[in-house]
Amino acid sequence: MSPSPKTGPVDVIRDGALKAIIWENDGENGVYFSTVLARTYEDADxxxxxxxxxNGSELLRIxxxxxxxxxxxxxxxxELNHQHKADPEESLSDDYHHAM
Known part of the structure; x- marks a missing residue:
């Protein structure tokens, strides 16, 4: 599997001004995902x-x-694990690291 250029998040889940932004990252042990929780607002400019x-009323929504x-x-x-299983070059050790 060749690395693809990352141009943005793999997913953004919204609830009004609140959002969860999911990023795909490449690390020493393979691909992992991170999530940023945020609230969008308009500044004075x-x-x-x-x-x-x-705030307290947003916590359950977050x-x-x-x-x-x-x-x-x-x-x-x-899905990543399914793609890796289709590649016979992958070892069981690689499958373990991808699951983490």
Missing amino acids: GRLRDTHSF AELARRAYENVTAFRA
Whole structure:
């Protein structure tokens, strides 16, 4: 499997101004996913900005976004594992590292 150029997140899950941004990363042990939780707001100059601070009424919505992001990352990992199993060059050790 050849590396593909990364141009943006693999997924963005939204709930109003709240979002979970899922990134695919390449590390020493293969591909892994990271998720950023954020709230978008407009600053005094009219520019859109993200913050990672949430008020009490947003916490349950953030928790739901995190749950949905977990489900999506699990599906992305399963797809990667399926692709690697189709490659007979991969070893069991490689499969183990990809599952992490």
